[in-house]
Amino acid sequence: MTFVFELGCEELPSSSLPSLNTQFENLFAQKLKDALLGYKSLSVIAAPRRLGVVIEGVDETSEDKPFERRGPAFQAAFQGNEPTKALLGFCRGLNIAPEDTSVVDTEKGQWVVYRGIESGKPASEVLGEICQSVVNDLALSKPMRWGSGRDEFPRPVHWVLAMLDNAVVPFTAFGLESNNQTFGHRFMAPGSIRLTTASEYRERLMSAYVIADFEARKAATWSTIQSTAASNGVTVEADDKLLTEINCLVEWPVGLCGEFEERFLDVPDIALIAAMKGHQKYFHTRTENDKLSNKFITVSNIESRDASQVVSGNQRVIRARLSDAQFFFETDKKLTLESRREQLDSITFHPKLGSLGEKTNRVCALACEMAAAINADTTVMKRAASLSRCDLVSEMVLEFDELQGKIGTIYAALDNESPEVSQAIQGLYQPAGASDSVPEDVYGTLLALADRLDTLAGLFAINQPPTGSKDPFALRRAAIGILRLNEHSLLKLDLAGWISRALDAQPVGSAEGAHDQLVQFIKDRERVRLTDSGYRHDIVVAVQETNGLSTAQTETRVKALVDFSESPEFAALVATNKRVVNLLKDFELGVGSIDPSLFRDPSEQALFDTVTSVTTQVEKAVSRETFSEAISSLLTMKPASDAFFENVMVNADDENVRANRLELCRLVRDAYRLVADFSLIQQ
Numbered sequence: 001m002t003f004v005f006e007l008g009c010e011e012l013p014s015s016s017l018p019s020l021n022t023q024f025e026n027l028f029a030q031k032l033k034d035a036l037l038g039y040k041s042l043s044v045i046a047a048p049r050r051l052g053v054v055i056e057g058v059d060e061t062s063e064d065k066p067f068e069r070r071g072p073a074f075q076a077a078f079q080g081n082e083p084t085k086a087l088l089g090f091c092r093g094l095n096i097a098p099e100d101t102s103v104v105d106t107e108k109g110q111w112v113v114y115r116g117i118e119s120g121k122p123a124s125e126v127l128g129e130i131c132q133s134v135v136n137d138l139a140l141s142k143p144m145r146w147g148s149g150r151d152e153f154p155r156p157v158h159w160v161l162a163m164l165d166n167a168v169v170p171f172t173a174f175g176l177e178s179n180n181q182t183f184g185h186r187f188m189a190p191g192s193i194r195l196t197t198a199s200e201y202r203e204r205l206m207s208a209y210v211i212a213d214f215e216a217r218k219a220a221t222w223s224t225i226q227s228t229a230a231s232n233g234v235t236v237e238a239d240d241k242l243l244t245e246i247n248c249l250v251e252w253p254v255g256l257c258g259e260f261e262e263r264f265l266d267v268p269d270i271a272l273i274a275a276m277k278g279h280q281k282y283f284h285t286r287t288e289n290d291k292l293s294n295k296f297i298t299v300s301n302i303e304s305r306d307a308s309q310v311v312s313g314n315q316r317v318i319r320a321r322l323s324d325a326q327f328f329f330e331t332d333k334k335l336t337l338e339s340r341r342e343q344l345d346s347i348t349f350h351p352k353l354g355s356l357g358e359k360t361n362r363v364c365a366l367a368c369e370m371a372a373a374i375n376a377d378t379t380v381m382k383r384a385a386s387l388s389r390c391d392l393v394s395e396m397v398l399e400f401d402e403l404q405g406k407i408g409t410i411y412a413a414l415d416n417e418s419p420e421v422s423q424a425i426q427g428l429y430q431p432a433g434a435s436d437s438v439p440e441d442v443y444g445t446l447l448a449l450a451d452r453l454d455t456l457a458g459l460f461a462i463n464q465p466p467t468g469s470k471d472p473f474a475l476r477r478a479a480i481g482i483l484r485l486n487e488h489s490l491l492k493l494d495l496a497g498w499i500s501r502a503l504d505a506q507p508v509g510s511a512e513g514a515h516d517q518l519v520q521f522i523k524d525r526e527r528v529r530l531t532d533s534g535y536r537h538d539i540v541v542a543v544q545e546t547n548g549l550s551t552a553q554t555e556t557r558v559k560a561l562v563d564f565s566e567s568p569e570f571a572a573l574v575a576t577n578k579r580v581v582n583l584l585k586d587f588e589l590g591v592g593s594i595d596p597s598l599f600r601d602p603s604e605q606a607l608f609d610t611v612t613s614v615t616t617q618v619e620k621a622v623s624r625e626t627f628s629e630a631i632s633s634l635l636t637m638k639p640a641s642d643a644f645f646e647n648v649m650v651n652a653d654d655e656n657v658r659a660n661r662l663e664l665c666r667l668v669r670d671a672y673r674l675v676a677d678f679s680l681i682q683q
């Protein structure tokens with residue numbers, strides 16, 4: 001059987017349609033599973049004027065469903081061997097006899113329960129309930145009300161279609177009774193469509209100029225964009241974000257190609273593309289030589305009788321936008337980036353943390369220190385950091401804020417700055433998100449890292465970390481950016497010290513515990529990042545405990561431990577470490593205070609020699625970041641440690657001997673801790 005459900009409404013906001021599409025798919029799939037109603041395939045209807053699903057291969061009835069109902073407590077259910085009124089009432093409600101019940105033991109005593117089987121329901125009844133439940137469970141970002149009703153939805157709902165094969169599935173939503181009626185394209189086929197069976201839904205709508213399925217329409221939209229470009233001798237670049245936005249605006253995509261004057265091509269490509277994409281939702285095109293062409297692709301929601309008029313209108317609009325971009329570019333070229341630097345002093349970054357100019361100075365100082373630490377050119381670093389935010393006061397960025405950094409790189413090149421300085425300016429804003437790339441050059445990486453450290457240090461210094469879901473300064477994203485930036489092959493820094501420097505540079509005193517809070521904040525982001533990648537939580541935490549904020553090594557260490565974690569040798573290693581840690585729990589240790597003259601058994605000397613040798617091996621392996629080799633070296637301590645614990649009583653009566661043996665245990669623990677805190681690993 002085929003089921004179709006459609007809510008017909010006014011044009012939905014393009015920003016909310018992708019979320020509604022995903023919600024419909026997830027909610028229907030989950031509720032069908034919970035209801036034990038089988039089906040073969042489910043596709044979502046998500047278009048500007050409609051939302052719903054088409055479900056094919058629906059079973060006639062849902063499966064029988066076991067259930068359990070708890071009745072009164074055993075003491076209240078029986079008086080002697082006779083059922084009480086409480087039990088009889090419970091049984092009457094379920095239409096069963098007292099002997100059909102059973103008794104179960106719980107933490108609160110014995111209770112009477114009934115375990116039964118709920119017979120499957122007809123598909124039409126189940127689907128009606130599911131549709132109503134899905135509508136109620138939708139998370140709506142900006143709902144509205146209309147008329148005198150209290151129902152809420154992103155836009156007013158005008159019809160409800162619900163059919164299972166050739167029968168209407170009855171239910172009420174938004175004050176409307178479900179029926180077999182839908183409507184075609186608002187302009188090209190506005191009349192009503194009466195379905196005789198659910199299976200003809202797609203075909204009837206296609207003939208009425210509507211591609212209802214979200215993914216099918218998206219594929220059709222991209223296809224018409226590509227074919228339009230090809231027929232005009234140009235190519236288009238894939239842009240899923242723009243394609244999705246256009247897909248949310250049309251029900252019947254029609255590709256059109258327009259042109260603008262070639263003189264605009266003197267403006268930087270990124271500015272022209274920003275004008276076409278951001279303001280007009282156009283796809284830019286390129287020539288065979290991969291150069292930006294003066295043609296663009298737009299998608300219309302209607303097959304016009306005179307497409308040239310539509311193209312002409314779009315050309316007029318884009319001409320005005322490109323003229324603005326050209327004017328901004330010509331105006332900006334009259335001043336160098338360096339001459340704009342003073343303007344940053346009048347722009348507030350944060351009331352307590354000073355201006356953008358002051359922030360730029362802090363970032364410059366921190367970035368130069370880091371550059372010196374890795375033997376990079378501090379002169380290049382200082383120049384790049386000083387100019388990094390100057391494009392924020394350019395006309396181009398004031399109009400197209402998404403060009404910050406990118407246009408700064410172009411302007412720096414026009415000012416004859418070195419390629420290293422120019423490229424670094426763009427790196428300041430990378431990565432902009434989880435899917436964005438990090439800078440390839442070392443100076444851009446250092447600049448971006450220093451900037452994010454300064455931002456985090458500043459906000460933690462004034463005690464404004466993220467709280468709950470609120471993160472107005474995007475500090476979580478900044479922390480994840482720091483983790484990715486520190487993976488650059490020339491950096492791989494221990495960030496703890498740099499956090500201290502960033503906090504010391506803030507114009508206000510740090511809040512109490514700000515350093516430790518910020519370190520933990522970055523560790524938390526790192527832990528989430530690694531566990532989301534599939535690594536075991538306990539192993540991640542064990543590595544973090546000893547790795548500190550040398551974040552570039554964390555994943556490599558974790559992976560090495562995970563690779564060893566299934567071996568029996570690893571289990572023995574963890575067990576030995578925990579035994580050592582337990583022995584040391586209440587003992588105040590010195591450092592390097594082992595006295596071989598206090599050894600009373602050959603196993604003590606053997607363990608001392610072994611752990612000394614192994615520690616050196618592990619230190620070398622860790623310095624080379626060959627952590628599998630380090631773990632293998634730790635495993636070689638097992639025979640010596642086993643013999644030690646078998647032949648020696650660690651807590652000897654002689655206080656000096658006992659302390660000496662515990663110090664030996666400390667050496668063993670410290671060797672393990674060069675890789676991870678094995679006591680935190682669950683085995």
